[in-house]
Amino acid sequence: MDEPDTIDQGFASGGADALRHAYDAHGSLVYSLCRRAVGGDLAADITQEVFIAAWRRRTSFDPDRGSLAAWLTGITRHKIIDVLRREARHRNDRIDSSSVLLDVSDPVDWVGALGDRMLLADALAALPERSRTVMHLAFGDGLTQQQIAESTGLPLGTVKSDMRRSLARLRRHLDHPDGESP
């Protein structure tokens, strides 16, 4: 099983520079998610709010249960949806497709799925090169493990263990139960 990384553990224990390290590692993820959802002006404000709120409630982050990235993304989603609701209320309106930059039918679901995809992109980028290739062939191109082994020249056992290990890491990276409802 994949171990929590040192940034995540540092954040949970609230050590010196832990917030700065967390921001360096995930600030652009949070900011990019906000930008895509609500545009640049609000993105900076929401990013600030997310890290301040996360630091204040850092004791509720448990690095054994999931990644800091997923936990922060959960907080970001809630903040984005708060902003969309607030804006909708100002217009005496419900949240609808005009609340976000893209024309989507359900902005709440859309923000959730966008956060998941961006988290996944980060998690894939953090995998070793070979594992990343295997994952892209398996999940992106839909090849079987046997086909991957043939096309890459890797032993079938290596393909299988790469996929198993990678999926465990992705699972840890994508989920943090408390992040879903901070």
Next chain:
Amino acid sequence: MNDFDDRVLELMRGLTADDIDRDVPPPSVWAGIAAAVAEDADGAGGDAPQPAPLDRPRPIGVSGPVALGRTAQRRRQVLTWTLAAAAASVVVVGAALVVDGRRAGAPDVIAAVEVTSDGLGDAPPGIVAQAVIEDDDGVRRVALDASAIEVADGEFLELWLINDDITDMVSLGVVRRGETYEIPGDVELGDFPIIDVSIEPDDGIPTHSGRSVLRGRLEA
């Protein structure tokens, strides 16, 4: 394939170049975070409410708690000025008493305002008191009996005049039994019609705590 594999499959199929692109936040973002967190660390135990950049102002209106944060600095200046003015007026009043020891007529009542704890949330509802504004030979004072409000050790009551949109306020000082509170000479009551009593922690921070326990409005 289990559920998680299915989820990864679905997400990976949906991945676009945009999902991988990352924007770097402007430097002001970290600066704001660091400032807010440093303020937390300075505060009492770190759990004092601190304004975040996007914090909605607390509900504005006579029955709501006072919005704090953005105007705190300004209020600090107002308070500093108020204290200076109060100190100056003590000197002036003292001098007047020496010059004219006969000055003893009863002050004129300018207005009486009912202040109540109803709707404020930081005191039990139903507490009502009278704030009486008097003109004592050109010096306006507020007389108020706030003894019905219970104050815990380490806290005190403070009297404020607040403008209608809760963006500016003037402290009239610490509420003590049997005292009256002078309104600085250049404060127009019409500009600060809300009379407010707050519970203040004894933390040396001169701004309004946001915990109002009595409030009323002076009608024109």
